Amino acid sequence: MRIYAVIAALLAASSASLAQLSQSPGAVLYEGARLITGDDGPALERAAFLVENGRFTRVGRQGEVAAPDGAARVDLTGKTVIPALIDAHSHIGYMKDLTSGPQNYTRENVLDHMRRFAYFGVAASQAMGSDFGELPFVLRDELAAGVHADAARFLTAGRGLAPLEEISPANMRHAAYVVTTVEGARANVRELARMKVSIVKTWVDDRGGTIKPLAPELSRAIIDEAHANGLRVAVHATGLADAKALMRAGIDIFGHMIEDVDDELVALFKARPNTAILLALNAPRRVVARPWLNPPHPLILETVSPQQIARLQERLASQSPEAAAEARRAWDRLARGIRILAAAGVKIGVGTDGGGQTGDQFVGWTIHTEMENMVVAGMTPAQVLVAATRTSAEILGLADLGTVIAGKSADFVVLDANPLDDITNTRRISRVFLRGQEVNRARLRAEWATSR
């Protein structure tokens, strides 16, 4: 079924897209840049790397990397190269300018979002349980096969599994499986396994005491059935007690930072080194500070309509002093927790919750603010870059992405300034390459400028 979807997409693809599929056969040697490979080592000054057939084949110092006869050479002196970024928690297809909802969930809009990710230097994004129907699986396979130019890879968890009271058309859980029994939950997970998801999404949150949360025996059944089918479970759970219970049940991924951290939680993480946490921090942080919005950063102006920018400015300006004070307290707690988890060596990845229902978490852009948030919280720029590349790729099972190492897919970003000096330099994007092919950012920019 997957193969047929890919073949159908191939037949439908334009000849330009088919050319993309064959990838650049010619060897290209990129030389002179500072290279941040995504591993733990220091940046490589005056590096060189060879790209052949869409892959890194040699990586080393300028002058020491041999290139085959006839290889093209690209001088990147003065630039910094990082592995393409990975957004491990997003919601694709809902947002469209001022509107957000399942009515926007079309082939065109999902592809537009994946092009936005590519524009911002993101090689892959994982939609966390808000997808529905056949479309996400078809597009996942097309994007994995490189059918669409200038677009990031799309990973889908399909429909998430939620308790009845979580489900609302207003929160992107309208299509979630309603979980009421252990057997039902197990059957839902098996259906997702047949659709070849790698991650199952669920929610464990009483929403401030307003709803009946997923019962522990149901979350345990979801985790158990997922593991039996070779899948991992990502959970929306921010409460400390919920987090501990889920850790003991074998949860794989927390989709958000936990609102508070104590010694017992740290001990649980240390005993389970494969349990990962994604820091989707944009919501509380931007209430406290949003230097990128006033005035809007040029990348926002290039990709988001003026009315959407104005709406976010108004929403944030109209926060009550009480709400702002609460956001500040929440942020301070989160930042303290992040410092503790990072110091304890917990596996931390980057998720943005981008494309969320309010329509304010601009697709693609938010990974750059999220990385800034993580540094403000107390991680170093080097730690954050590893989190946003190698670790996030590892969390999503993307063995081909996340580092600039011989053998990996040639997905990288060329920056005009060094993000180790200032993490906001990840926004100073000069060029983006996915599978060794340069993303045509000027074309995308022109398209977005004329479509609004």
Ligand SMILES: [Zn+2]
């Ligand atoms: Zn989410």
